[in-house]
Amino acid sequence: MGxxxxxxxxxxxMHGRDMGVHPDDMIEVQEAEQETKQExxxxxxxxxxxxxxxxxxxxxxxLLGYEISEVFHAKNLVDVxxxxxxxxxxxxxxxxxxxxxxxIDTSDGADALPNGLDVTFEVTEMKRLTGSYNTxxxxxxxxxxxxxxxxxxxxxxxKLTFQFSYGTKETSYGLSFFKPQPxxxxxxxxxxLYKVTGQFPWSSLKETDRGVSTELNFPLWRTNHTLKWExxxxxxxxxxRSASFAVREESGHTLxxxxxxxxxxxNRNSAIFPKKGALLRINQELAGYTGGDASxxxxxxxxxxxxxxxxxxxxxxxxxxxxLLPIGGxxxxxxxxxxxxxxxxxxxxxxxxxxxxxEGDYLGGEAYWAGGLHLYTPLPFRPGxxxxxxxxxxxxxxxxxxxxxxxxxxxxxxxxxxxAECIRWSYGAGIVLRLGNIARLELNYCIPMGVQSxxxxxxxxxxxxxxxxx
Amino acid sequence: xxxxxxxxxxxxxxxxxxxxxxxRIKQSAEPWPENATLYQPLRxxxxxxxxxxxxxxxxxxxxxxxxxxxxxxxxxAEYMSPSGKVPFVHVGNQVVSELGPxxxxxxxxxxxxxxxxxxxxxxxxxxxxxxVNNMLLTAELYIQWCDDTTATEIxxxxxxxxxxxxxxxxxxxxxxWEVRRKMNAxxxxxxxxxxxxxxxxxxxxxxxxxxxxQPYFFNKQPTELDALVFGHLFTILTTRLTSDELGExxxxxxxxxxxxxxxxxxxxxxxxxxxxxxxxxKGPSLF
Numbered sequence: 001m002g003x004x005x006x007x008x009x010x011x012x013x014m015h016g017r018d019m020g021v022h023p024d025d026m027i028e029v030q031e032a033e034q035e036t037k038q039e040x041x042x043x044x045x046x047x048x049x050x051x052x053x054x055x056x057x058x059x060x061x062x063l064l065g066y067e068i069s070e071v072f073h074a075k076n077l078v079d080v081x082x083x084x085x086x087x088x089x090x091x092x093x094x095x096x097x098x099x100x101x102x103x104i105d106t107s108d109g110a111d112a113l114p115n116g117l118d119v120t121f122e123v124t125e126m127k128r129l130t131g132s133y134n135t136x137x138x139x140x141x142x143x144x145x146x147x148x149x150x151x152x153x154x155x156x157x158x159k160l161t162f163q164f165s166y167g168t169k170e171t172s173y174g175l176s177f178f179k180p181q182p183x184x185x186x187x188x189x190x191x192x193l194y195k196v197t198g199q200f201p202w203s204s205l206k207e208t209d210r211g212v213s214t215e216l217n218f219p220l221w222r223t224n225h226t227l228k229w230e231x232x233x234x235x236x237x238x239x240x241r242s243a244s245f246a247v248r249e250e251s252g253h254t255l256x257x258x259x260x261x262x263x264x265x266x267n268r269n270s271a272i273f274p275k276k277g278a279l280l281r282i283n284q285e286l287a288g289y290t291g292g293d294a295s296x297x298x299x300x301x302x303x304x305x306x307x308x309x310x311x312x313x314x315x316x317x318x319x320x321x322x323x324l325l326p327i328g329g330x331x332x333x334x335x336x337x338x339x340x341x342x343x344x345x346x347x348x349x350x351x352x353x354x355x356x357x358x359e360g361d362y363l364g365g366e367a368y369w370a371g372g373l374h375l376y377t378p379l380p381f382r383p384g385x386x387x388x389x390x391x392x393x394x395x396x397x398x399x400x401x402x403x404x405x406x407x408x409x410x411x412x413x414x415x416x417x418x419x420a421e422c423i424r425w426s427y428g429a430g431i432v433l434r435l436g437n438i439a440r441l442e443l444n445y446c447i448p449m450g451v452q453s454x455x456x457x458x459x460x461x462x463x464x465x466x467x468x469x470x
Numbered sequence: 471x472x473x474x475x476x477x478x479x480x481x482x483x484x485x486x487x488x489x490x491x492x493x494r495i496k497q498s499a500e501p502w503p504e505n506a507t508l509y510q511p512l513r514x515x516x517x518x519x520x521x522x523x524x525x526x527x528x529x530x531x532x533x534x535x536x537x538x539x540x541x542x543x544x545x546x547a548e549y550m551s552p553s554g555k556v557p558f559v560h561v562g563n564q565v566v567s568e569l570g571p572x573x574x575x576x577x578x579x580x581x582x583x584x585x586x587x588x589x590x591x592x593x594x595x596x597x598x599x600x601x602v603n604n605m606l607l608t609a610e611l612y613i614q615w616c617d618d619t620t621a622t623e624i625x626x627x628x629x630x631x632x633x634x635x636x637x638x639x640x641x642x643x644x645x646x647w648e649v650r651r652k653m654n655a656x657x658x659x660x661x662x663x664x665x666x667x668x669x670x671x672x673x674x675x676x677x678x679x680x681x682x683x684q685p686y687f688f689n690k691q692p693t694e695l696d697a698l699v700f701g702h703l704f705t706i707l708t709t710r711l712t713s714d715e716l717g718e719x720x721x722x723x724x725x726x727x728x729x730x731x732x733x734x735x736x737x738x739x740x741x742x743x744x745x746x747x748x749x750x751x752k753g754p755s756l757f
Contacts, residue, residue, distance in 0.1 A: 245565070248565065251549040252545070252548075253546075253633065254637075255634055255637040
């Protein structure tokens with residue numbers, strides 16, 4: 001009997017070979033008895049008798065059972081191919097295999113049925129340990145970054161990563177352990193241990209965080225939830241001797257122990273240039289009830305809706321907001337407050353340079369809102385279409401926002417009024433470049449309006465790079 | 471004396487940071503503001519002997535110069551300070567920490583206690599101030615952090631009192647290691663407690679001899695040396711540690727006792743009796 005080698009149906013190359021499925025090819029592969037084989041291939045009932053996985057080393061088999069179990073329920077050959085493809089995707093998503101190939105064969109052996117099939121997944125496991133070494137230069141600092149990754153540590157798709165960055169000014173590191181629930185990859189647990197340092201010249205502040213966090217992710221109906229506990233030792237200091245006294249007063253050590261919950265619904269078709277769909281993310285953080293010095297309740301939300309218009313242009317509207325309520329009478333810390341402004345939020349203003357400030361250092365605020373309206377169009381005259389040109393878009397934008405401190409003795413109406421006065425807004429146009437699947441670069445011409453005294457503006461050309469944009 | 475000449479003279483006397491003095495000549499045009507504030511750690515629960523002594527020295531100096539200053543206690547005063555040491559004063563836009571730079575700062579504003587001294591006396595004053603800093607201050611630090619009993623019972627609990635667990639343990643031990651490393655570097659690690667008390671005694675003897683029967687160390691007017699000595703001796707006398715030996719060493723010199731009492735009466739009891747005198751005289755005495 002001939003061997004039927006079922007090829008995968010991937011439209012885009014992933015980890016395996018790029019293949020397109022051509023049912024006609026199947027027939028070509030056949031030798032003689034073509035017509036009889038044709039009958040077998042097309043839509044005749046089959047039974048999947050065995051599903052094997054070959055090439056396992058340290059991976060435990062019980063983990064994989066869940067991913068491949070669906071294949072048993074296939075009723076005809078096309079169904080078998082579809083379900084095998086899905087199973088292959090699931091196996092690759094675990095992040096423990098370099099390559100997965102699917103082989104579908106007729107059953108052999110004593111208990112073989114005439115219409116029985118055996119499906120075999122041939123996998124290549126990833127190496128036990130991978131390392132990377134980079135050097136980075138930026139912001140008057142050079143550093144070397146060492147990364148070590150151990151995929152599939154104990155055999156059930158656990159992943160351990162370690163990253164260490166040694167720089168001329170600061171060192172930082174992070175150790176992370178990830179464990180998915182067998183059979184339910186979206187439910188997973190992550191433990192992190194980290195030390196990061198940051199310098200914030202807009203506030204003349206430098207911050208060193210040493211922390212540990214544990215995080216539980218799980219899907220619920222159509223939403224994704226994350227529950228997280230984080231304990232951080234924060235050390236704040238002045239970046240320069242000329243820092244304002246308000247920032248100097250915040251120097252010192254604090255301990256924050258916080259529980260947070262995030263809910264997100266994302267049905268956009270892409271994270272970077274979505275053409276349709278919406279994103280809603282709501283986050284709560286409660287600090288102080290599990291120890292530590294910092295004590296507050298923090299809420300923030302992010303909403304984005306996209307709609308396709310004529311001629312490949314997309315209209316996108318987004319709204320962000322948040323508020324911080326200190327609990328127990330202690331004032332909020334500069335490290336917890338919200339900041340507004342810059343190429344990633346209200347364009348046309350300096351980086352995080354809107355709102356309360358003291359002697360040129362921006363102190364952040366306890367409540368904010370920001371909204372943006374964008375029209376994305378392909379580049380005029382569409383150069384490089386279906387290739388490099390697709391990474392660019394032109395966009396026209398209108399951004400607005402406000403940031404202030406609230407006096408919690410007043411009622412919510414007074415707060416809303418405060419946030420509605422003195423709105424900063426800006427408009428302009430620019431070009432956006434997509435970087436991979438996560439980041440984008442923007443070059444905009446901005447005209448800021450509604451500027452209040454104390455804000456720093458950046459009118460004219462502004463460049464921005466980042467992951468999360470208003 | 472013109473300001474430029476003052477700067478020149480202070481250079482001869484070997485002040486540290488002549489460039490700082492010169493830059494402050496520009497700010498010296500501003501008078502001493504009403505809202506000048508001195509920052510120190512929390513008085514009741516946190517401040518330790520050495521910091522209390524330094525803070526009292528600065529307060530005494532400013533009172534002697536007749537410059538009003540408001541004392542504010544913050545739990546993070548040590549981290550707010552630009553040099554990492556307390557106390558520091560916030561005057562107008564300037565933040566200055568430690569007695570030496572504060573003396574220069576006030577000099578640039580035209581207030582000085584050591585104007586009447588000639589060069590020899592000024593050099594002598596500097597020498598005695600170095601003696602107090604190298605002997606008394608170091609002895610205080612040694613007793614607080616290198617003596618295990620004191621460190622466990624007094625210093626670490628007090629130093630870490632504003633923080634929650636486990637940050638309090640981390641910060642207290644970090645500070646202890648830092649001080650012990652410093653003691654190693656200056657060669658005090660090998661000393662025993664008895665030797666440290668002996669050193670204190672010798673220092674007091676030198677001070678007592680210099681003071682003699684005079685009311686203050688130089689002439690009849692107090693100088694920054696008087697403020698510094700007062701700060702340290704008074705704090706040691708009014709602070710209860712695990713043992714009374716340190717206080718006893720000082721009490722054996724009656725002219726030093728009289729000196730402390732005299733300064734307390736002249737400069738600290740004429741202002742609101744009660745709050746200020748009770749405030750500092752209590753010191754880190756909980757035991």
